[in-house]
Amino acid sequence: MNFEYQVTGDDFSLAGRASSDIKKKLKQLGIPSCTIKRTAISMYEAEINMVIHADGGSISINIDDDIISIVLKDTGPGIPDLALAMQEGYTTASEAARELGFGAGMGLMNIKRNSDNLTIDSIVGQGTTVTILLKIGE
């Protein structure tokens, strides 16, 4: 089954709403707690990145028998150096975002650590698509 969310850019007060909603749905479906936690962390980090860097975008989540796939699409500035962006501690977050406790340069690493597969397709000036796959299981 599929769920779609629109994420508003630069509105930190609303950031994380999609992650919370999907978390609630996963609990209703009886998905194991550890998978829910990994999904919550991965999706939240990606959602926050979308708010901080890309002025929002859309999230599509597909839940099937044994895989949760999350696709986050934005039309933001893109990532010029993906290898650098994946390094822990590296950040291009604004001062405002950092003052709010975001943008510590841990986001992508955290997604990688908590998901089973992470793919990032990014074109500078056109946008980024982040695909996160998580296996359902203990």
Place this chain on the structure above:
Amino acid sequence: MEDHYFHSVTLDASLCKGCTVCIKGCPTEAIRVQKGRAWIIPERCIDCGECIRTCPSGAKKAISDPISLLEQFDYCVAIPAPTLYGQFRASVSCNRILTALKSLGFDDVYEVAAAAEILSHETRDFLIQNKGKGTFISSSCPVIVRLVESRFPSLLDQLVPMISPMELSARIVKEREKDRPGKVGVFFISPCAAKVTDVKNPRGITHSSVDGVIGIKDIYKELKLAVSQVEEEEPLNKASALGISWARTDGEGAAVNSENHISVDGIDHVIDVLENLENGHIRDVDFVELMSCPGGCVGGPLAVENPYVARSIVSIREGRHREEESLSYAESFHPPKGVDLLWTEQLESRATHLLDPDYKTAIKMMEEIEIIRKGLPGLDCGSCGAPSCRALAEDIVLGKTSETDCVFKLREKIRDLTREMIQLESRMPPGLDR
């Protein structure tokens, strides 16, 4: 064995007007209004008392034990919550309050604040030993333990696996009085409705050592009179500022003395923090003190004084105690021999919102829920008796109600029927239709 779904929070149907105020504030969506009155879904209720606070008709109540329960025991010990000290003006000494409490029929008193001091030190040691293993959540508030079980089971391992100060107090008293002939009864003097539930259906332990829970509000009148009649104060107050501070928000957090802790009160704020913990957003925090009630235990539904006034009184008392450090707890912050502090039972996820145990059936049900939800107005007006359109959609799919419970859907249906009737009325029998 007590009823699996015993709750101290109950509804007086004769007072309920079916106004739907309570359904909105319930953090676990445990209340519905049907046939003109509210009812509580027992497996979802966590006894937080939010409905008691918000019900304009006073129909939600917390059951606690009557003081007449003391008659069933040969030797009775009161274990008052530190919050009791916030219910009387700061000029009334702790010893006067405890002496008055004892005069209501107790043979002795033992302050829960004293047990809280022991737990403060044990928790501090626990956090040091488990440094680097994530953020730990205080388990002293029974509502939080139940909330984590039902809504945040992925955080169960992060709860500090220790009994509450109430439970420790009862164990200490029972250990001390173990050689006393006759039946010893221990009674918690409580600001908290959930503690009643916690005694009947404890978490982390098999059974509680507390024999009864008496609400502060239920003995307040007698106690106030007794306070004014105390002739000679007994030196019963042993707890220091550290333990007394547990009555208010940040008392426990500060007493545990972790380098990085946060203290949160009010169920909405607590849920927000738990969401953030689950999302991995809260890092670099060793310990979170979460209190369901506004202001901490001073805001409990069985307390009498305004929580903010009570908090101020508690703070004044703390300051006074700090100046008299000789009052410091005699047992040097260690539990007496023979008293265990740790949980013995593993906590389990109580997924009260699970649609169906079978995953494929649950998915199918969720698909139906989404279709129904999209057809509902999305106003979350509550007139159907469910807290939101989404909750109504869930109830419909679970077979508990029908779509026409939504007044907008009902109107739509009536309009369609009327249109159909008018169309039918205009049709003539074929023989006459020229």
